[in-house]
Amino acid sequence: MTYSDKVLDHYNNPRNVGSLDKDDPNVGTGIVGAPECGDVMKLQIRVDDQGRIVDAKFKTYGCGSAIASSSLATEWLKGSKIDDAMQIRNTQIVEELALPPVKIHCSVLAEDAIKAAIADYKRKHEPAESSTQAQGAS
């Protein structure tokens, strides 16, 4: 498998690795994937009162493309409004990282992780709507 320079860069120098306090009301956590499938992504966002993502962190178990996809996602999330973050599509990640067809699922997982993190944040803030969308691993 040959990797694009951008995948290699994110793999070698991943941005925003780490964890936020998942019990913090301003933090949304999304965990997607499964160990038996070979990839699990945890993506977390911290959102301010204006609905802006002020911090994003990730931890990923998976191939280099999965690590790069989640690292890129945190870069894009930081500073954006959550409504804009909802618009991020996996195809943009594919394009940015030049992912080959066999690695497209990594970008899909990153998009799912973004949506899951936002859903978790929204669930914390709209208790009336507490639905089953959140995909925390508890």
Place this chain on the structure above:
Amino acid sequence: MTAHADDPIPFPIYMDNSATTRCDPRVVDRMLPFFTTEYGNAASRNHAFGWHAEAAVEAAREEVARLIGATAKEILWTSGSTESNNLAIKGVAEMYRAKGTHLITCVTEHKAVLDTMKHLEQQGFSVSYLPVDPLGHVQLDQLRAAIREDTILISLMAANNEIGTLHPIAEIGRIAKERGVLFHTDATQAPGRIALDVETMGVDLMSLSAHKMYGPKGVGCLYVRRKNPRVRLTAQMDGGGHERGMRSGTLNVPGIVGMGEAARLARESFATEVQRLAALRDRLENGLKARLKDVHVNGDPQRRLPHLCNVSFPYVEGESLIMGIKEIAVSSGSACTSASLEPSYVLKSLGVGDELAHSSIRFSLGRFTSEAEVDYAVDRVCREVERLRAMSPLYEMVQEGIDLSKVKWTVH
């Protein structure tokens, strides 16, 4: 010829000797004249070019026969183990079809055996695929129970290419003989690593490949027993009737000469090389275990190939680890299936769980591996595993006391 600890380390470091080996320079030296000066066709009976080529081919046949305790007439040249496995299995199946149509193999065989068996199933044969235990062993009572009146062939590998587990070939050979069933073994991984003797092992057909034993690619052989019993095969390649009609095609003389020399070297250096390989392998394995928590060795820690170490690093995905240690050439699962995203079918069949299968790396050392390379690899792998674990949500959860098997994952 082997590397020494004080040699500078040549990068990248090669630790994928179960995929292929470097051609030994002594082998290359023996081969070279057969490209440029001794270039005759071994089947040419009318001139010295042909006679010289034939003499070289027969000398190589003697060497390969000696390596496995056979006679020269029992060695058929092929293009490698894939062809040898095809010829042995399809050749026996077609030849003995009137006697029976049932064959036995096991789930951890190489694809060259498994896919050949699948092909025969489409032709109306039936095949029993024996399961393996968590160490990769077939159960001999299950083998006995699988043998039927119409069983014509048992095909079980001498040593597994992914995990290195050794099958008890001599015992299997005895069982086959008792029941009057032919026994083929794919011994591709074995030469120079474990002792081979077709008599004491009771083997009727054996596949070998030159490039796994420091010889060239594109040449191999099939041992076909001529006495007690005399095994007959239906040719899979028709043509000029080379190799007593069992495998037509102009002989690859330089390749065959190389395989002969490789066999001689494997035989002569066997005792010292096996010890050296096992010591290096243990150094690698103990080094990894000393520095990292949760290192899982796949396969049988005792009855296995001396040069191979298949190890899982839980919470780290194998492909990302390989990417991080790019100056060390290793395999994730089998090199033959690395292009797919599915974890290794061999590891899955051990029941180690898909997660450990996804986290596995195969290190296979060789004649040219040095202690310095092993020490470098240990340090490099440990540092990368630590880096990736720090990035792994699974590792974090385990540190927090979460039982990963109880988590409800979003399987995609």
